[in-house]
Amino acid sequence: MTDSPARKTRVALIFGGRSGEHSISAATAAGVMKAIDREAYDVLPIGISREGEWVLASGDGSQWQLGGASLPEITTESGTAIESLAEAGPVDVVFPLLHGPYGEDGTIQGLLELAGVPYVGAGVLASAVGMDKQYMKLVFAGHGLPVAPYVVVKPREWEQRPSRVIDRVQAELVFPVFVKPARAGSSLGVTRVDDLTGLADAIEEARYHDPKVLVEQGVDGREIECAVLGGRGGAAPRASVPGEIVVDHDADVFYDFDAKYAASSTARTEAPADLPDDVAERVRELAVEAFEAIGAEGLSRVDVFVTSAGDVILNEINTMPGFTPxxxxxxxxEATGVPYTELVSELIELARERPTGLR
Structure with a gap:
């Protein structure tokens, strides 16, 4: 009698979702589906439409890659509609490739915790803190980490006393400032404002994506990023070499949604970033400190500013960053020596060794 072969780990990729980053999430799933080690893992692709409908998706994911005439979209025509994860059959681990609200913010993490299903990435609290830039900055500051000045614009205050908001910004910050939704990513709704005349319109633009808004002090420096990966077996988190996105435009143009994803974008990535060794090491240290400050797990991308004097200031942490190849x-x-397929496998194995519940 021969032994039956070991069953592959069944991984559910959940993507799409109800946020403004729906299409970016679908593109992320397309990249993972193409690269995942099929010798080790069975893949169950589950898309969520913008209306919140769950679909057992068909195809190999190529239909959701960026670069076409329009951004990818998950609809009920993308596969077979299902009412719950249970209808998809047994799942060993979930890889929630959701960006923004209704996915990256602790909502699906809470669902998976209740179901007792292991999953990739940060838990409920870390996901929620990482999504809300106000509380993210409060946690960073509480741990003594450097953040730029900012003003929070809450819905009632803006609707009832907008002049008070304008006065606070003028009193506490120096132009230029960046106005952004408190709980959104991919630079959606973000506007650079150089003087008071554009502030109100910028706040309204951000409020289209989130009723709570942040007005952040502009920092005169380079935007540098660093990737963090959880450690195995209780080991410390690991930081990649820093990277930089260089936008080949006028210096007043920042790295907005179009610069990131438009086919005509002239932005380019450099990894490793051209930094002095001591500054690069400080970026890596600060990235790990930010990761641990919010209690992140699995993966995060930490964005910082590096000033001309070599100071490093935290901008934000993304607990489910863009994850295409x-x-x-x-x-x-990849620049640190971990290729994409190996990175996907490492994240799945990190999720498998971590229990759900309090830890």
């Missing part, structure tokens, strides 16, 4: 997170690890 050409995303900065993947490219920084």
């Amino acid at each position: 050409i995303s900065m997170y993947s490219k920084m690890w």
Whole structure:
């Protein structure tokens, strides 16, 4: 009698979702589906439409890659509609490739915790803190980490006393400032404002994506990123070499949604970034400190500013960063010696060794 072969680990990729980053999430799933080690893992692709409908997706994911005439979209025509994860059959680990609200913010993490299903990435609290830039900065500052000045614009205050908001920004910050939704990513709704005349319109633009808004002090420095990966068996998190996205435009143009994803974008990535050794090491140290400050797990991308004096200031942490083969997170690890397929496998194995529940 021969032994039956060991069953492959069944991995559910959940992507799409109800946030403004729906299409980027689908593109991330396309990259993972193409690269995942099929000798080790069975893949179960589950898309979520913008209306919140769950679909057992068909195809190899190529239909969701970026670069076509339009951004990819998950609809009920993308596969077979299902009512719950249970309808998809047994799952060993979930890889939630969701960006933004309703996925990256602790919501699906809470669902998976309740179901007792292992999953890739940060837990409920870390996901929620990482998604909300106000509380992210409060946690960073509470751990003594450097952050730039900012003003929080809450819905009631803006709707009832907008002049008070304008006065606070003028009193506490120096132009230029960046106005952004408090709980969104991919630079959606972000506007650079150089004087008071554009501030109100910029706040309204950000409020289209989130009723709570942050106005952040502009920092005169380079935007540098660093990828963090959880450690195995209780080991410390690991940081990649830093990377930099260089936008070949006028200096006043920042790295917005179009610069990231438009086919005509002239932005390019450099990994490793051209930094002095001591500054690069400080970026890596600060990235790990930010990761641990919010209690992140699995993966995160930490974005910082490096000033001309060599000071490093935290901008934000992304607990489920863009994860296509050409995303900065993947490219920084590739430059550090961890290729994309190996990175996907490492994240799945990190999730498998971590229990759900309190830890």
